[in-house]
Amino acid sequence: MPAASAQTRASSIRKRALPGLSFALALAAAPLSAQAQPRAAGESAVVTVEADQPGAQVHPDVFGQFMEHLGTGIYGGVWVGEDSPIPNDGGYRTDVLQALKDINVPMVRWPGGCFADEYHWRDGIGPREDRPVKINTNWGGVNEDNSFGTHEFMGFAQRLGARTYVSANLGSGTPAEASQWVEYMTAPAGTTALARERAANGHEDAWTVDYLGIGNELWGCGGNMRAEYAADLTNRFITFAKPGTGEMLKIASGPSDSNYEWTETMMKISGKLIDGLALHFYTRPRDATWEDKGPALGFPEGEWASTLDHTMQMDEFITRHSAIMDKYDPEQRVMLAVDEWGTWYDPEPGANPGFLQQQNSLRDAMVAALNINIFTKHAERVKMAAIAQMVNVLQAMLLTDGPRMVRTPTYHVFDMYEPWQGATVLPVEVAAPMYEKDDVSIPAVSVSAVRGTDGQVHLALVNVDPNRAHPVTIALDGVNPAGAAGRILTARAMDAHNDFENPEVVTPTAFTGARVSRGTVTATLPAKSIVVLQLR
Numbered sequence: 001m002p003a004a005s006a007q008t009r010a011s012s013i014r015k016r017a018l019p020g021l022s023f024a025l026a027l028a029a030a031p032l033s034a035q036a037q038p039r040a041a042g043e044s045a046v047v048t049v050e051a052d053q054p055g056a057q058v059h060p061d062v063f064g065q066f067m068e069h070l071g072t073g074i075y076g077g078v079w080v081g082e083d084s085p086i087p088n089d090g091g092y093r094t095d096v097l098q099a100l101k102d103i104n105v106p107m108v109r110w111p112g113g114c115f116a117d118e119y120h121w122r123d124g125i126g127p128r129e130d131r132p133v134k135i136n137t138n139w140g141g142v143n144e145d146n147s148f149g150t151h152e153f154m155g156f157a158q159r160l161g162a163r164t165y166v167s168a169n170l171g172s173g174t175p176a177e178a179s180q181w182v183e184y185m186t187a188p189a190g191t192t193a194l195a196r197e198r199a200a201n202g203h204e205d206a207w208t209v210d211y212l213g214i215g216n217e218l219w220g221c222g223g224n225m226r227a228e229y230a231a232d233l234t235n236r237f238i239t240f241a242k243p244g245t246g247e248m249l250k251i252a253s254g255p256s257d258s259n260y261e262w263t264e265t266m267m268k269i270s271g272k273l274i275d276g277l278a279l280h281f282y283t284r285p286r287d288a289t290w291e292d293k294g295p296a297l298g299f300p301e302g303e304w305a306s307t308l309d310h311t312m313q314m315d316e317f318i319t320r321h322s323a324i325m326d327k328y329d330p331e332q333r334v335m336l337a338v339d340e341w342g343t344w345y346d347p348e349p350g351a352n353p354g355f356l357q358q359q360n361s362l363r364d365a366m367v368a369a370l371n372i373n374i375f376t377k378h379a380e381r382v383k384m385a386a387i388a389q390m391v392n393v394l395q396a397m398l399l400t401d402g403p404r405m406v407r408t409p410t411y412h413v414f415d416m417y418e419p420w421q422g423a424t425v426l427p428v429e430v431a432a433p434m435y436e437k438d439d440v441s442i443p444a445v446s447v448s449a450v451r452g453t454d455g456q457v458h459l460a461l462v463n464v465d466p467n468r469a470h471p472v473t474i475a476l477d478g479v480n481p482a483g484a485a486g487r488i489l490t491a492r493a494m495d496a497h498n499d500f501e502n503p504e505v506v507t508p509t510a511f512t513g514a515r516v517s518r519g520t521v522t523a524t525l526p527a528k529s530i531v532v533l534q535l536r
């Protein structure tokens with residue numbers, strides 16, 4: 001859970017505009033201060049894209065997913081076992097596998113979360129019927145039968161063609177346990193006793209562990225440590241975690257939200273040994289407490305506005321954590337890995353509150369698009385991220401119920417932004433009118449632009465204003481396309497969502513409203529819409 005200190009909202013994003021005056025904030029690849037430009041309400045948003053000034057690469061793993069032993073995120077949502085009547089491939093749901101392949105999931109993080117620091121990997125290998133049953137003390141107090149363990153996780157990642165992020169237990173485990181797990185997974189076939197044990201359990205060849213998490217939220221559920229102590233332990237664990245095969249990047253447990261002291265200490269003590277520092281930030285309606293976060297559906301416009309206002313703080317958090325990292329790592333070798341992000345509302349009525357089940361609406365799609373635009377802006381430092389969580393938990397891609405499955409609005413955002421995976425950032429400047437509601441005042445239009453691996457320029461245009469369409473004029477430097485086509489995600493209601501009875505209420509449709517003339521694209525973004533265009 002986020003630390004108490006992290007729950008305090010910084011005031012800097014709160015409404016500052018004087019009555020009657022609207023100022024635009026820009027969201028782009030250059031420093032924010034260099035781009036802020038006034039734009040009166042009702043005027044067109046004005047965007048400049050510098051297609052001839054390519055920036056950093058958007059690492060595909062920014063589109064990573066988090067799966068934890070939590071509720072039905074794994075059991076029922078991904079893993080049903082070979083004997084299930086639900087169609088499966090070796091125990092994995094075929095519908096879920098296919099849906100995730102369709103959005104090209106690049107990386108999956110497992111087994112937690114808070115669960116990781118209570119997880120002992122030996123419980124999850126060998127014949128399933130012999131694996132110990134334990135209690136999942138973090139999430140609902142339910143039985144954990146360990147039927148999904150290392151082999152099952154690796155089999156899942158292999159089926160997806162995804163890179164692997166394994167979180168080791170630092171909080172209640174030992175360096176020896178972690179290093180032996182790494183050896184079990186990565187020692188070349190036949191080389192060590194653990195490699196032979198792996199083979200005896202059904203997998204001869206080494207797997208690749210692309211990322212190793214060194215504990216999770218060590219300031220909280222991972223052990224309630226001081227940063228100095230956590231950093232020392234991180235160094236100790238890293239010293240003994242040596243992969244037998246492949247490169248394995250070590251990700252330290254990082255801050256939540258605005259806990260800049262944690263970043264300072266971790267970078268000072270561990271900055272030379274780690275390859276990444278995690279950042280966790282969960283979006284809620286702005287002034288909500290953890291006890292009363294508000295519902296996922298049926299919320300008033302004030303909660304739409306404050307949720308989007310809150311999520312845009314990601315930009316400030318990344319900027320300020322990155323500035324601290326720059327002091328210790330000016331070469332930007334150490335990545336900021338936003339390995340838990342997304343919305344967190346009150347649990348669904350009637351559901352086990354420990355299962356963190358919530359519906360997913362157009363508001364969540366907005367949160368996803370805004371965050372991907374922010375990650376794109378910070379692509380030099382943010383090289384990996386994982387939305388929490390992939391199936392059935394918090395801001396999920398997919399919801400399941402028995403044999404049924406539905407794609408959420410957030411899933412469709414990941415689908416629409418697929419060209420961002422591995423693309424080159426193109427700097428953008430945005431001058432937009434403000435969307436104002438109660439004490440919230442945020443730019444109505446957010447933009448990111450990339451040159452995809454297909455060589456084409458792609459634009460993402462997000463209108464967060466639920467009441468007004470906003471025209472945009474996009475001047476393109478260094479490219480002169482003949483046309484632009486793409487897709488739009490929008491719906492009638494702010495809380496429009498997909499459920500098992502109505503699975504396609506929020507689904508992308510063709511967007512034909514963009515006009516291109518002499519290096520300028522014009523379009524009108526309908527209220528509360530996400531438009532992704534490809535220039536041709």
Ligand code: AHR
Binds near residue numbers: 112115216
């Ligand atoms: O994603 C749910 C939980 O949120 C994770 O287990 C933990 O790391 C965070 O507090």
